[in-house]
Amino acid sequence: VYEEMLQTKVRSRLRGPYKIGVLGKGGVGKTTVASCVGSMFAELRHNDPLVAIDADTSFGKLGSRIDPKTQGSYWELNADDQLDTFADVRGRLGINAAGLFVLANEANPARRRALDPAVYREAVTRLTRFFPLQIIDCGAAVDSPVTQEVLSRLDALIVVSSPWVDGAAAAGQILDWLAARELTNLLQN
Numbered sequence: 001v002y003e004e005m006l007q008t009k010v011r012s013r014l015r016g017p018y019k020i021g022v023l024g025k026g027g028v029g030k031t032t033v034a035s036c037v038g039s040m041f042a043e044l045r046h047n048d049p050l051v052a053i054d055a056d057t058s059f060g061k062l063g064s065r066i067d068p069k070t071q072g073s074y075w076e077l078n079a080d081d082q083l084d085t086f087a088d089v090r091g092r093l094g095i096n097a098a099g100l101f102v103l104a105n106e107a108n109p110a111r112r113r114a115l116d117p118a119v120y121r122e123a124v125t126r127l128t129r130f131f132p133l134q135i136i137d138c139g140a141a142v143d144s145p146v147t148q149e150v151l152s153r154l155d156a157l158i159v160v161s162s163p164w165v166d167g168a169a170a171a172g173q174i175l176d177w178l179a180a181r182e183l184t185n186l187l188q189n
Contacts, residue, residue, distance in 0.1 A: 007044055011045060017131075019134045019154050019156075020037070020135050020158065021151065021157045022136065022137050022160060023174060024170070025167070025174075026140035031060070034137035035066050039096060041133060043098045046099070049101060049130060050101065051100075051135075052102045052135045053124065053127070053134055055137060055139065055147070056105060056137055056139040057114065057115045057144055057146050058139055060105040063094055063102050063104025066095075066096045066100055066102040073105060074105065075119070077089075077103065077127075078119060078122050078126070080092060103123060116145065120150070124153070138150050138151075142174060142177055151183060156186070156189035
């Protein structure tokens, strides 16, 4: 009964775009949580396409976790002036069996381009037109410019922690950091 209630809540109608961030210190499973939550939402929300976005500036792995064959990235998406239909955008993203789309970060270290707030903002603006629900996998550095940009536009936040005392302490520091910057709406959501 409780599981059915949660599924009904996840399937409820969205009013406008909704962005959920996933944040935590490095190595605690942020990317795994982002891909699992996104996949679960994608399976339950058949009417709303869902995209996971890799906003980790230090070689994020969300793209390869969701779809190992993902070819596109921020730069290919942003450079394409012909993104008029969902099919156009779809060609720049990966997708898994659950129906979760993914915008990958640069996967090839040899041609690595640095993700910055402007590149992130442009890509998210383009994606919001087609994806009312977005899961954003943040990097571990909460004070990086890209993470600051992500946090400024979120509706909800998942803080991931390891089960150990130091993991809980790190999560507590993130919550304190958010409160000190008056991001209390994220603490509530």
